Amino acid sequence: MKIATWNVNSLRVRLEHLLQWLQDNPVDVLGLQETKLIDAKFPAAQINEAGYEVAFSGQPTYNGVALLTRRDTIGPASDVVIGNPLFEDEQQRLITGTCAGIRVTCAYVPNGQAVDSDKYDYKLRWLDSLTEWLSQGAGAAGLPRVLLGDFNIAPDDRDVHDANFWRDKILCSKPERERYARLLELGLIDSFRLFDQEERSFSWWDYRQQGFRRNAGLRIDLVLIEESLKQAALASEIDKIPRRLEKPSDHAPAICTLDWPVT
DNA sequence: ATGGCCCGTAGAACGGGA
Numbered sequence: 001m002k003i004a005t006w007n008v009n010s011l012r013v014r015l016e017h018l019l020q021w022l023q024d025n026p027v028d029v030l031g032l033q034e035t036k037l038i039d040a041k042f043p044a045a046q047i048n049e050a051g052y053e054v055a056f057s058g059q060p061t062y063n064g065v066a067l068l069t070r071r072d073t074i075g076p077a078s079d080v081v082i083g084n085p086l087f088e089d090e091q092q093r094l095i096t097g098t099c100a101g102i103r104v105t106c107a108y109v110p111n112g113q114a115v116d117s118d119k120y121d122y123k124l125r126w127l128d129s130l131t132e133w134l135s136q137g138a139g140a141a142g143l144p145r146v147l148l149g150d151f152n153i154a155p156d157d158r159d160v161h162d163a164n165f166w167r168d169k170i171l172c173s174k175p176e177r178e179r180y181a182r183l184l185e186l187g188l189i190d191s192f193r194l195f196d197q198e199e200r201s202f203s204w205w206d207y208r209q210q211g212f213r214r215n216a217g218l219r220i221d222l223v224l225i226e227e228s229l230k231q232a233a234l235a236s237e238i239d240k241i242p243r244r245l246e247k248p249s250d251h252a253p254a255i256c257t258l259d260w261p262v263t
Numbered sequence: 264a265t266g267g268c269c270c271g272t273a274g275a276a277c278g279g280g281a
Contacts, residue, residue: 111279111281
């Protein structure tokens with residue numbers, strides 16, 4: 001079973017990249033963030049045509065998440081929950097569903113803008129509530145959990161191209177990393193770090209200053225897996241290929257492969 | 264190393280992203 005996450009930064013603009021990527025990488029589950037589409041404009045037909053079922057939740061202009069599941073292996077996700085029942089939120093940042101017996105939560109964690117801003121406060125509260133929701137099994141206690149998405153937190157300095165520049169700034173501040181640690185304390189593991197990885201492995205590169213060319217990036221797109229799945233983890237990687245296309249998303253997909261039955 | 268890029272909503276700039 002392959003489970004992936006991708007912040008597409010507008011599904012309208014990136015639909016062709018997504019369809020091409022799914023053709024090249026027929027993953028079983030894919031969580032999308034920043035679709036930036038109202039539900040009426042969600043391209044469900046094209047995604048269905050590509051062999052995927054999809055559950056989604058959008059809003060005008062900002063945010064928006066979706067959960068794609070391969071029809072011939074997983075079928076539609078079951079027990080789908082939009083948002084976090086423990087956190088009243090107008091912003092569409094969370095979707096959860098059961099995929100082949102795994103409770104998969106796809107998250108677009110708030111950016112936070114700047115440490116000590118109102119948005120930063122919202123980010124920390126949002127993360128606290130996410131932790132609470134996941135501690136309850138995200139609506140399906142007893143199933144192994146996967147939490148994937150754009151975390152907008154670089155877990156540690158290995159995940160930052162210039163740790164001195166980013167020290168204590170947004171995405172790297174201690175309170176954010178403490179929230180990340182609490183998610184791990186639920187019994188989740190960063191699948192990426194189960195395997196040897198190249199130094200300076202990132203999943204996001206700024207459009208400005210030729211960030212990708214200089215590999216001036218951050219690793220903020222993660223697939224966390226239940227500790228009980230650790231032995232089943234076969235691989236975890238970031239696919240930089242779509243970041244090289246014309247008009248790319250600023251994020252690359254991250255994929256985790258599990259030895260887990262899908263049919 | 265933050266003005267500089269990209270996106271959506273606009274129908275010109277601006278908020279937001281990271």
